[in-house]
Amino acid sequence: MSATPDAAGDTQDVDIIIIGGGLVGASLGCALAPLIARFGWRVAIIEAAALPSAESPRWQPSFDARASAIAEGTAQRFDQLGIWSAMAQEATPIRTIHISERGRLGATRLRAEELNVAALGYVIPNAWMGQVLHRHLATLPLTWFCPARVASLTPQAKGHLVRLEDGRTLRAPLTLLADGGRSGLKEQLGISSRRASYQQSAVIAHVGVHAPHHGIAYERFTREGPMALLPLPGQAMELIWTHPSGDEAARLALSDREFLDQLQRAFGDRAGRFTKVGQRFAYPLSLVTAEEPVRPGLAVLGNAAHALHPVAGQGFNLALRGVMDLVAALEAGQEASRPLGDIATLTDFERRRAQDRANVIRFSDSLVRLFGLSWPLVDHARAAGLIGLNLVGPLRRSLARRAMGIER
Numbered sequence: 001m002s003a004t005p006d007a008a009g010d011t012q013d014v015d016i017i018i019i020g021g022g023l024v025g026a027s028l029g030c031a032l033a034p035l036i037a038r039f040g041w042r043v044a045i046i047e048a049a050a051l052p053s054a055e056s057p058r059w060q061p062s063f064d065a066r067a068s069a070i071a072e073g074t075a076q077r078f079d080q081l082g083i084w085s086a087m088a089q090e091a092t093p094i095r096t097i098h099i100s101e102r103g104r105l106g107a108t109r110l111r112a113e114e115l116n117v118a119a120l121g122y123v124i125p126n127a128w129m130g131q132v133l134h135r136h137l138a139t140l141p142l143t144w145f146c147p148a149r150v151a152s153l154t155p156q157a158k159g160h161l162v163r164l165e166d167g168r169t170l171r172a173p174l175t176l177l178a179d180g181g182r183s184g185l186k187e188q189l190g191i192s193s194r195r196a197s198y199q200q201s202a203v204i205a206h207v208g209v210h211a212p213h214h215g216i217a218y219e220r221f222t223r224e225g226p227m228a229l230l231p232l233p234g235q236a237m238e239l240i241w242t243h244p245s246g247d248e249a250a251r252l253a254l255s256d257r258e259f260l261d262q263l264q265r266a267f268g269d270r271a272g273r274f275t276k277v278g279q280r281f282a283y284p285l286s287l288v289t290a291e292e293p294v295r296p297g298l299a300v301l302g303n304a305a306h307a308l309h310p311v312a313g314q315g316f317n318l319a320l321r322g323v324m325d326l327v328a329a330l331e332a333g334q335e336a337s338r339p340l341g342d343i344a345t346l347t348d349f350e351r352r353r354a355q356d357r358a359n360v361i362r363f364s365d366s367l368v369r370l371f372g373l374s375w376p377l378v379d380h381a382r383a384a385g386l387i388g389l390n391l392v393g394p395l396r397r398s399l400a401r402r403a404m405g406i407e408r
Contacts, residue, residue: 014042014143015340017162017172019150020179021047023068023126024302024319026133028178030081031327033140039334044170046162047146048183051134065125066204066281067238069094069217069230071317072121077324083136090128092231093119095215102222102268119215123230123238145170153185159297159341173341176326178301186304191292198285200225201248202310203241206232207263208276213237222266228310229271237271239263240310248282285309287361294350297341299326306357314360325352 016032018025029045036043070078075091078084093112097120100107112120145164154161159173177185186193207229218229225242232238241263243251251259260274267274288307293300302319326349333345 011161011169011171012044012143014044014170014172015174016041016043017160017170017175018043018045019153019162019175019177019183019185020302020304021045021049021051021134021144021146022178022180022302023129023133023316024180024323025176025178026130026137027081027320028176028301028323028326029137029140029142030083030133031323032330033081035327035331035334036141041340042143044143044145044172045137046148046150046164046170047144048149048179050147051144065127065206067123067125067230067232068129068316069121069123070320071314072117072119074317074320075119075122077320080324081136083132086132086135087124087129088122090233091122091124092233093215094121094123094217094231095119097217097219098270099219100221100270102220102266121217123217123232150179150183150185153188155189155295155297158339173297173339174330175298175341176301177298177304180303186290186300189295189298191290191295191300193291194287194289196287197245198242198287198309199245200242200285200309201245201282202285203239203243203248203251203280203282205239205241205259205280206236206278207239207260207274209235209237209271210273210275211235213271216271218267218271220267220270224266227267229267235275239277241266242285242310245284252280252282289357289361293353294343294346296343296346299346299349301326306361308361309364314364318357318360321356322353325349328352 018028021029025045025047029043032041032043035041070091075084075087078087095112095118097110098107099110110120112118145168148168149165150162151165152161152163153175154163156171159171160175162170162172162175164170179185212235213229213231215231217231218227220227220229224244224247226240227242228238228240230238230240241251251262254262256277259277259280263277264274286307287309288303290300290305293305301322303315305322306315306318308315308318329345329349329352330340332348333340333342336345338345
């Protein structure tokens with residue numbers, strides 16, 4: 001990893017600028033490694049948050065550490081990048097996905113053995129994923145600007161000019177926006193987003209359970225909204241509990257005992273008795289998609305391109321498929337002697353992404369809306385559908401392959 005340039009001066013010319021060094025931007029840097037070696041590309045990464053130093057203490061997992069569910073297909077892609085063996089050290093396998101509706105008998109179980117795989121997916125602490133990615137990035141000839149914030153992003157005849165808040169400037173024919181969509185850079189460029197609020201908020205926390213979870217992930221639909229429990233090391237699980245907007249504040253204010261009591265009543269006994277709850281977080285839920293994910297010299301990735309409801313746990317998995325498709329498109333463009341940032345290359349990338357993105361959005365959005373209806377006939381139809389899905393092997397296996405990220 002190249003040292004960060006220290007002072008403002010002449011504009012630095014590079015081939016690719018990645019704005020955002022989080023999980024998506026860091027994954028992109030790792031995925032570009034073979035092309036950097038093959039084509040000699042100069043790549044710069046701009047990240048606002050300071051990275052841990054080499055002298056930071058060894059990894060110590062925390063009960064409250066936020067985690068993400070990654071599909072088996074994502075694990076396979078990390079393996080292609082040469083980092084899965086390290087990631088797997090802190091990964092908890094999901095061996096079964098249990099889908100049910102509170103107050104109804106219907107349920108569906110997706111099992112890893114039906115697909116002849118060790119796991120349907122894995123739950124990994126975000127901090128560990130970041131550490132593994134950045135350790136790998138440290139071996140690559142990249143230039144880091146970190147911590148650094150982008151003050152402006154200006155289109156030019158051949159690419160974009162990036163001005164940092166400290167006065168330094170960079171220029172590249174291709175800029176990749178992976179900043180999570182919170183920096184305002186999309187808006188600065190006039191890229192609008194379609195937004196549809198679910199009128200829900202998610203409460204996130206880790207909870208202890210009194211018995212081993214056996215690698216089961218639960219998706220539970222309730223009157224308030226979907227709930228998910230993801231397996232963590234030991235007798236702990238990550239809870240994602242959706243609430244009607246505004247109701248989450250009261251839950252955040254409860255004592256631990258009151259929170260666990262209400263959680264037990266809402267979720268039921270399928271996961272056993274809840275014994276402990278960690279720090280609680282909440283955030284509003286919306287479906288957000290960028291209107292222009294590509295422009296000449298620019299591509300938008302990750303949460304900057306799309307933010308989904310967490311009901312199906314597909315957000316990061318969708319983003320990583322986008323990373324891999326982008327790298328494939330850039331390689332094809334280079335082999336066709338097209339310049340970096342060429343709109344034909346980026347249009348090819350967007351064509352690869354459009355159907356996958358539409359399928360995932362339709363799938364997750366339909367689940368939220370279907371289980372949000374409370375008409376009597378719909379209630380019975382959902383229960384019958386869950387029972388039927390559990391009985392019909394091919395349909396269940398197709399759903400499992402989609403959950404694994406190996407069927408688009």
